[in-house]
Amino acid sequence: MSAAPLDPPRDLAAFAGFLRERLAPLVAEHARPAEADPDDDRIAAVEELREGHEEEVARARRFQRALYEAGVAWPSGPVEFGGLGLTDAHDEVLEDVLAEMGFPSREALFVGLNIVAPALLHHAAPALREEIVPALYRAELIGCQMFSEPGAGSDLAGVATRAVRDGDHWVLTGQKVWTSMAHLADVGEVLVRTDPAAPKHAGLTMFLLDMHAPGVTVRPIRQMTGGAAFNEVFLDGVRVPDARRIGGVGEGWRVALTSLGSERSTMSGAAGPLTPQVMERVTRLIRRLGAEDDPVLRPQLARTVAAVVAMRAAANLTPGSYTHRLEPVSGSIRKMLMNRAADHIARLAQDALGEKAFVDLGEKDTYAWSEFVLGVPALHIAGGTDEIQRNVIAQRGLGLPRSAPRAS
Ligand SMILES: Cc1cc2nc3c(=O)[nH]c(=O)nc-3n(C[C@H](O)[C@H](O)[C@H](O)COP(=O)(O)OP(=O)(O)OC[C@H]3O[C@@H](n4cnc5c(N)ncnc54)[C@H](O)[C@@H]3O)c2cc1C
Structure with a gap:
């Protein structure tokens, strides 16, 4: 953490200027402007790590650490955890400025920062919170989210992984699936059933698992x-x-909702895949193909x-405190808007390029x-x-x- 407390401006445009200045010394070591690698034309909806991605991950960790030391890793976070005590809107500005200045993707850290940290911050005992949250923000730890199971995805409250109490420990047995970044993770937020006799939402508890503990086996799955x-x-x-329980015994569902609200909001904000640079890319593509005046593509672009x-x-309509983004309905609305925008971009690129x-x-x-x-398609599934x-928004x-149920 920086020695003297920072006093950043609250005005968003001024805050962007403050960040540019604060981040300028990090450019030489950490940034890579697009023009630096003319052959790198990758564009991903879900920023997926490839095989041999160790250097990419190490780079993200080094950069996150530098960001933390510069005091700006977490604008909306509480000051005592290395944050700036600002709002979600300031987090969005940070993400925009990082992308604009060519800093590396922090995708490997996304789950720990945006899913695990909020759950700890809002539900964990102070000792656990103080141990883990700053460590996630300094990238000393990478986090993963172990909610989904082969028999519990949309019906998340149906998780079957069991935890049985044994003195001051719990013993966990079961299987999780679709766990992003588990192969890199040091800690995992794991939703388990502690009381099979209770109504299903009430029998759940959340823990923070040491991913290196004996009995944890991680097997990779390859995407299309x-x-x-x-x-x-x-x-x-x-x-x-x-001591690694997050929230009370039987309160796992409430903790899961905090993580899910934050996940849905952040993935559909500037930390998500649809950055201004993606829109620029698709617009540039249309221009390059000379398709701006095409009667089909032009309205599609609009x-x-x-x-x-x-x-x-x-995203900017939720400029409240850090907790604002945890609100489940706004997270769902934002995610649906992101999915619609992603569909439009994909369709436009596809129609403009044809078989190419x-x-x-x-x-x-x-x-x-x-x-x-x-x-x-993954965006329509991930995070719910x-x-x-639609069910969350409706109900x-x-x-x-x-x-x-329909009458027969
Ligand atoms: C890129 C990506 C990353 C992911 N990362 C993680 C992760 O890190 N950790 C984690 O725990 N999980 C992760 N997931 C898993 C994700 O949360 C689940 O895939 C998702 O919740 C859906 O569950 P499911 O795959 O079991 O599908 P199912 O729940 O079996 O759904 C199948 C179909 O039925 C529909 N359906 C189900 N129930 C209803 C209902 N009540 N009303 C209407 N329609 C319904 C669904 O919408 C869907 O179309 C990730 C998924 C993706 C794609």
Whole structure:
């Protein structure tokens, strides 16, 4: 942490200027402007780490550490945890400035920072919170989220992984799946069943698992985009101290909602895949192809721009405190707007490029779009599917009843 407390401006434009100045000394060591590597035309909807990504991850960790030392790693975070005590909108500005200045992707850290840290901050005992949250922000630890199971995805409260109390420890047995970054992670936020007799939402508890503990086995899963960020995780009698419980026994569902609210909001904000640079890329592509005046593509481009503007506006409509983004309904709305914008971008690129989007002819900025197009379906699933977001918006936001079974 920096020696003297920082006094950043609250005005967003002034804050962006403050960040640019504060980050300028980090450029030489950490930034890589796009023009530095003219052959790198990758564009991804889900920024997936590839095989041999160790250097990418190490780079992200070094940069995150430098960001923390510069005092600006977490604008909306509490000052006592190395944050600046500002708002979610300031986090968005930070992400924009980082992308603009060519700093590296911090995708490997996304889950720890945006899913695990909020749960700890809001529900963990002070000792656990103080030990882990700053360590995540300094990138000393990488976090993962172990919610989904083979039999529990949308129906998350149906998780079957069991935790049985044994003195001041718990013993965990079960299987998790689709665990992003588990192969890199040091700690995992794990949702388990502690009381099988209780109603399903009430029988759950959340723990912070040491991913290096005996009995934890991580197996990679390969995605259709070629990425290798997914895993399945087997827990075979893993012992977890009770001091690593996040929230009360039986309160795991409440903790999960905090993580999910933050996940949905942040992935659809500037920390997510739809950065201003992506919009610039697709616009440049249309211009390069001379398709600006095409009667089909032109209105499609306009609709794409409108969808992206709507998504960004929704992100900026939640300029409250750090806790604001945890609110489940706004997270779901934001995620749906992101998904719509991503669909528009993918469709536009695909229609403009035709077969060049999928056949590698060695031409720059053409086949590269296949990774984006193939990644978009994942956005409709990760963090809860579209149908689940609609249910959240309908039931919690609009107060509509749960759908009743149809009369036969
Ligand atoms: C890129 C990516 C990263 C992920 N990372 C993680 C991670 O790090 N940790 C983690 O725990 N999980 C992760 N997941 C898993 C993700 O949370 C689940 O895939 C998701 O919640 C859906 O669960 P499922 O795959 O079991 O599908 P299912 O729940 O089986 O759903 C199948 C279909 O049925 C529909 N459906 C189900 N229930 C309803 C309902 N009540 N009403 C209407 N329709 C319904 C769904 O919308 C979907 O279309 C990730 C997924 C992706 C794609």
